[in-house]
Amino acid sequence: MVDSGKIIQCLPNFSEGRDLDKIEKIVNAFRRKTGVKLIDYNNDVNLNRTMVILMGEPQSIKNAMLEAMGIAIKIIDIREHKGQHPRMGVVDVVPFIPIKNMSMLEAVNLSKEFAKEAGERFNVPIYLYEKSAIKPERENLAHIRRGEYEGFGEKINRPGWKPDFGSRQLHITAGVTAVGARMPYISLNINLNTDNKKVADSIAKSIRFTSGGLRFCKAIGVKLYNSQLVQICVTMTDYNKMSLYKVFEMVKMESKRFGVSIINSKIIGTIPMSALVDSALYYLQVDDFSMEQILENMFME
Amino acid sequence: MVDSGKIIQCLPNFSEGRDLDKIEKIVNAFRRKTGVKLIDYNNDVNLNRTMVILMGEPQSIKNAMLEAMGIAIKIIDIREHKGQHPRMGVVDVVPFIPIKNMSMLEAVNLSKEFAKEAGERFNVPIYLYEKSAIKPERENLAHIRRGEYEGFGEKINRPGWKPDFGSRQLHITAGVTAVGARMPYISLNINLNTDNKKVADSIAKSIRFTSGGLRFCKAIGVKLYNSQLVQICVTMTDYNKMSLYKVFEMVKMESKRFGVSIINSKIIGTIPMSALVDSALYYLQVDDFSMEQILENMFME
Numbered sequence: 001m002v003d004s005g006k007i008i009q010c011l012p013n014f015s016e017g018r019d020l021d022k023i024e025k026i027v028n029a030f031r032r033k034t035g036v037k038l039i040d041y042n043n044d045v046n047l048n049r050t051m052v053i054l055m056g057e058p059q060s061i062k063n064a065m066l067e068a069m070g071i072a073i074k075i076i077d078i079r080e081h082k083g084q085h086p087r088m089g090v091v092d093v094v095p096f097i098p099i100k101n102m103s104m105l106e107a108v109n110l111s112k113e114f115a116k117e118a119g120e121r122f123n124v125p126i127y128l129y130e131k132s133a134i135k136p137e138r139e140n141l142a143h144i145r146r147g148e149y150e151g152f153g154e155k156i157n158r159p160g161w162k163p164d165f166g167s168r169q170l171h172i173t174a175g176v177t178a179v180g181a182r183m184p185y186i187s188l189n190i191n192l193n194t195d196n197k198k199v200a201d202s203i204a205k206s207i208r209f210t211s212g213g214l215r216f217c218k219a220i221g222v223k224l225y226n227s228q229l230v231q232i233c234v235t236m237t238d239y240n241k242m243s244l245y246k247v248f249e250m251v252k253m254e255s256k257r258f259g260v261s262i263i264n265s266k267i268i269g270t271i272p273m274s275a276l277v278d279s280a281l282y283y284l285q286v287d288d289f290s291m292e293q294i295l296e297n298m299f300m301e
Numbered sequence: 302m303v304d305s306g307k308i309i310q311c312l313p314n315f316s317e318g319r320d321l322d323k324i325e326k327i328v329n330a331f332r333r334k335t336g337v338k339l340i341d342y343n344n345d346v347n348l349n350r351t352m353v354i355l356m357g358e359p360q361s362i363k364n365a366m367l368e369a370m371g372i373a374i375k376i377i378d379i380r381e382h383k384g385q386h387p388r389m390g391v392v393d394v395v396p397f398i399p400i401k402n403m404s405m406l407e408a409v410n411l412s413k414e415f416a417k418e419a420g421e422r423f424n425v426p427i428y429l430y431e432k433s434a435i436k437p438e439r440e441n442l443a444h445i446r447r448g449e450y451e452g453f454g455e456k457i458n459r460p461g462w463k464p465d466f467g468s469r470q471l472h473i474t475a476g477v478t479a480v481g482a483r484m485p486y487i488s489l490n491i492n493l494n495t496d497n498k499k500v501a502d503s504i505a506k507s508i509r510f511t512s513g514g515l516r517f518c519k520a521i522g523v524k525l526y527n528s529q530l531v532q533i534c535v536t537m538t539d540y541n542k543m544s545l546y547k548v549f550e551m552v553k554m555e556s557k558r559f560g561v562s563i564i565n566s567k568i569i570g571t572i573p574m575s576a577l578v579d580s581a582l583y584y585l586q587v588d589d590f591s592m593e594q595i596l597e598n599m600f601m602e
Contacts, residue, residue: 099596184596188585248585264588272596273574280581284489284549287565292340295400295485295573296597 007100008107009184010054010061011269013092014072015081015175017048022075027052029068035060042268046225048083049092053269055099058106062114065094066121069177073122078149078175084222086142088149089124089175093141096181107181108132115179119166125156125176126165132180134164141178142210142218149175186236186244186275187268190251194260197223200230203254207234207247214250216242229263239275245282308401309408310485311355311362312570314393315373316382316476318349323376328353330369336361343569347526348534349384350393354570356400359407363415366395367422370478374423379450379476385523387443389450390425390476394442397482408482409433416480420467426457426477427466433481435465442479443511443519450476487537487545487576488569491552495561498524501531504555508535508548515551517543530564540576546583 016022023043027050030038035057043050052068054061069091076090094114098107111132119126133139137160147155152170155161162168163176170176192200200221207213208220216238222231234247248265255261274291281289317323324344328351331339336358344351353369355362370392377391395415399408412433420427434440438461448456453471456462463469464477471477493501501522508514509521517539523532535548549566556562575592582590 244581244585262586264586267587267590267594270594270596273578276581276595277574277577279585280545280577283584284545284580285563285565286568289568293568293571294577295571 005101006058006106007055008058008061008102008110009097009099009270010052010056010065010094011097012052012054012065012068012094013087014050014052014076015048015078015083015087015090015092016072016076017043017050017083018045023050025075026050026068026072029071030054030064033060033064036064040269044085046083046222047085048081049085049087051269058102058110061096062110062117065114066118069094069118069122073124073171073174077173079173081149085220086145086148087175088145088147088152089171089177090173091118091124091177092145092175093129093178094118094180095130095185096179097184098181099184104131104181111179111181115165118177118179119163122171122174123167124171124174125163125167125169127176127178128164129178129180130182135160138164141180144178152176183238183240184270184272186239186271188234188236188244188247188265189268190232190234190248190265191224191229191263192232192255192260193228193263194230194258195223195228196258196260197221197230199255199258199260200232202258203251204232204234206254207232207250214242214246217247236275239272239278243278243282244275245279248279306402307359307407308356309359309362309403309411310398310400310571311353311357311366311395312398313353313355313366313369313395314388315351315353315377316349316379316384316388316391316393317373317377318344318351318384319346324351326376327351327369327373330372331355331365334361334365337365341570345386347384347523348386349382350386350388352570359403359411362397363411363418366415367419370395370419370423374425374472374475378474380474382450386521387446387449388476389446389448389453390472390478391474392425392478393446393476394430394479395419395481396431396486397480398485399482400485405432405482412480412482416466419478419480420464423472423475424468425472425475426464426468426470428477428479429465430479430481431483436461439465442481445479453477484539484541485571485573487540487572489535489537489545489548489566490569491533491535491549491566492525492530492564493533493556493561494529494564495531495559496524496529497559497561498522498531500556500559500561501533503559504552505533505535507555508533508551515543515547518548537576540573540579544579544583545576546580549580 039053204219340354505520
């Protein structure tokens with residue numbers, strides 16, 4: 001795809017998951033661009049949010065992302081946004097993930113370049129988060145986003161909450177944006193056979209780190225639009241340190257107290273091979289395994 | 302490793318698993334050879350058998366394998382062999398598995414070259430099996446091996462059992478050898494918390510294809526030497542059509558009737574990535590997954 005061989009992943013989240021016409025206008029910025037591969041995009045009507053999956057050459061990704069942000073800010077008004085996912089801006093968060101031939105430091109530098117250019121061009125306040133965070137209290141995205149758009153008019157003027165780039169005042173229609181480099185996350189949605197949102201909330205609360213659950217685990221309960229099901233949306237922020245099977249088995253365990261069960265689950269976006277292998281080895285009770293035993297490229301018949 | 306980019310795997314089984322001196326002499330033929338990578342070798346004292354895992358350039362693998370066979374025939378006398386694994390020769394079986402940039406047809410041709418040269422050089426009767434078999438009744442290795450070494454003096458003269466290459470008479474000290482190209486197998490050993498060999502035999506019988514079990518599944522029960530455990534040794538001959546989790550869950554299910562349980566399991570040798578992914582997706586109840594979601598090469602910190 002590129003000369004440098006460097007590949008970065010970018011997973012921007014836009015606060016629009018229902019108006020397909022607007023979503024297409026934004027996503028179009030990622031089409032037919034040299035060095036940019038639009039892997040997928042998922043618009044979720046319940047969350048009223050669209051996550052885009054991009055891979056490509058770092059500078060090409062940055063430029064396409066700037067273009068998409070310009071379009072999103074022009075056509076979306078954050079004041080009209082209602083959805084189940086917390087949000088603080090039209091372009092809510094722009095994560096950069098080093099995939100190949102790139103160090104985390106290079107990804108951090110790219111995220112800062114993007115943050116600076118986007119802040120200046122669109123006059124939107126930008127907060128650097130995760131590996132790009134300049135202060136420890138800004139590492140956690142949820143902490144930055146607390147209060148959401150509605151709370152930011154006040155929060156932005158609080159001591160310690162001056163944006164890292166862009167305007168020092170809230171952008172009325174675009175809100176604020178978080179930008180940062182981070183490890184690849186794993187996103188797992190688990191569907192339960194109940195329409196009781198309280199059950200999903202309770203299970204999500206029980207498994208997530210911030211309320212006494214698993215380390216490196218974020219989770220929210222979601223009621224599925226036009227469906228009899230609820231869903232636990234899980235984000236694993238460090239799959240090297242916390243395994244997929246732990247999340248799954250803990251959701252199963254917590255479901256029992258409500259007499260509900262897991263119908264199925266879905267992995268959103270990409271997942272590192274070793275995360276799936278790790279869970280297979282757990283369930284198959286495999287001891288004493290080396291990743292070198294894996295044949296990745298199989299033969300042709 | 303090689304110019305052609307073709308990589309073949311070769312997994313010869315030698316009927317000696319106890320005399321480490323002899324085993325080293327054989328395995329040495331695979332060391333310090335251009336185009337040959339000795340991945341691993343496992344000598345099993347219970348089976349009295351050593352399986353070697355080789356990968357490399359086809360012609361280099363063939364030549365090193367000829368050298369090793371010559372050594373093995375010189376230092377092992379099959380008449381003295383006692384072990385839990387059925388066997389018919391000093392070099393019991395030589396499977397060739399196409400791994401990269403090779404078709405199955407090319408692997409079949411390589412296996413025939415090896416069979417012809419080995420038969421002529423060592424005067425050992427050779428049977429082609431699996432994808433290399435010339436007759437359908439020789440596809441199944443177990444069918445060829447039935448009667449083992451002790452029965453071959455008679456079997457070799459029976460109508461339809463003329464060897465494909467080499468001597469038409471049994472080699473008294475080396476027995477006979479099966480050679481063929483095949484799909485990659487998966488070898489899984491499952492340990493149970495009992496020392497009752499009958500339990501292992503019964504479970505193995507219940508899960509293997511030939512006695513009413515799973516398609517593409519071979520299994521034997523083994524009593525572990527110097528241990529309170531028994532083991533189910535499973536070979537899966539087509540992981541694309543029959544999944545690892547089916548074998549594991551069926552062993553678990555059959556164990557219940559004896560009140561025993563699985564302690565752990567071990568994957569012997571290599572395993573295709575997709576076989577592990579397939580089982581992870583089963584246990585995590587993942588729907589609607591594409592192999593393109595997998596990130597195989599992760600970033601550097």
